[in-house]
Amino acid sequence: MSTPNQPQTVAGLAAAHGKPEAYAYLDEDTKRNVRRAILKALAIPGWQVPFASREMPVARGWGSGGLQVTLSVVGPTDIVKVIDQGDDFSVNAVGMRNLISASAQCEATTSTPAATIIQSRHRIPDTDLRADQLLVLQVPHPEPLRRVVPDDVAALACHAERDYTPAWLDLYDAQARLGGPRTGADHPVLVAGARLMSPSPIPRHDVMRLNQRAHPILLGAGRRARLTALPPYTSVEPLAFDDRPLEPERPDGPCHRCGSSTSYRVPTDGAGVAALVWCCSDVDACGARVGAAE
């Protein structure tokens, strides 16, 4: 129950306690903790670094990890883009973009080339990022062995011994019984030939684009309180047998809007047509292609 005397905003609450409002929502100690975890994660590519995940104004599992990473590194000169499944205008993306740009007094954009920090859920932008851009991915489950070992302790032992036989065995079982990997998204990857990592639930199309990127990728899992990072130019190989390489998704047709046959497309209804059509999942890149054609 709020009364007229109680402050209604974070700024008002801070003023009521005689303190300046924290820049970028989080207090300085929290941001320092997250930054230290990010540095450690960058030093050990693919390793899950624990951090003190805070309560955020989004539910855990809704991007609280990615949000904490973005808020810890954002500055007033940054230009922020937030996408959800490739879309800039989904409710969660809009909410988080507003929170970041309002609390950090920075600019927001929907254009991938214009952004300096791109926070994403379930996709990597179709437009290749430059070395001066940063990609932040929201991760629900950072543990790649979650489905194949009984508990976290067993998974930790596997990581410590670099023994990823359970993951290979799962892959073998799926190949033998189903003729291909069981993972639709979130296919495990080997980072620097040594560490198994969950790349967040991005499609196989994007998993295959993770290798040797010019920009750093930070993966934040708020619910599990783990940070993982891929520094620039890291070798990232999807887990696959030598004679059964990972295959990307195969859409049934080119994009209904822009006509691209190389982008990652998803079946879409609505869009002014009666039947189910294939459209680019990355709305911004698709729009740019349509604009260039006109």
Add this chain to the structure above:
Amino acid sequence: MMTANAFDGLADWTDGESLLPPPPLVSVRGVSHRFGPGCDRCVELTGEEAGTNRCHACGSVVAVHDASFEVGSREVLGVVGESGSGKTTLLRCLHLDLVPDAGSMVVGQQENMFQATAAHRELRRSTVVMVHQNALAAGLYPRLAAESNVAERLLGGGARAFTGIHARATELLSELGLQPERHTDALMTFSGGMQQRVQLARALVDPPQLLLLDEPTTGLDPSVQADLLDVVQRVTETLGSATVIVSHDLAVVRILASRIVVLHHGRIVEQGVSEQILEDPQHPYTQLLVSSRLT
């Protein structure tokens, strides 16, 4: 191609039936394991004369004390004894599930396996393989396909070519009498006898130096048992590894093992060639064991 000459027969004879005993592949020395706090008098208060393996001074159970034996390549050693005699503890030590209080195990060129620096999980895949009495309770993956369970040891060894692994796993399963259409079924849908065959195929896929068989035919009906014994015999002959079989069924041990170790109250009371032990037992406990056999 070989040409027939006068030495052919001789070569066969020296290869197969050397007059000298084969050099031991596995050498186990003084393995002792105790459950409980232990005291100075544990050893003297337990064993044959005491008639128990529980130390009444401190309450510890001396499960195995000073067990030493050797197993040669292609040789099958039977370990017999009543329930509680230390068979399982000894086997768990050999399988590196338990690190014994004292003793050593040398396998091939490898030094004392109990103090190996390599991960025991890795050694259990490469050097020591156990065929469990209950496949689903220990070690195997009930939800995965039979052929995946066989492939696990190859994958652990670093094989990364699907076609090769698949061909080897299915070939072995077919050889041991499992129909190809069942190779991709989950292990938990298999009958007991079929699960034992999967475990044997798992051992065959990359011959280990030490094969442990824990009651491989217990709990199966007699016709399946006879069939499986045949397979076990074939496997132990083709593998070339040292085999230790633990069973309370003397008939099984008699068929498979060439030498027998008798455990009683955690001590080895008698060991020797199986015919000798079964026809002319020296120790009173062995005499009791042999005379109580149902024939």
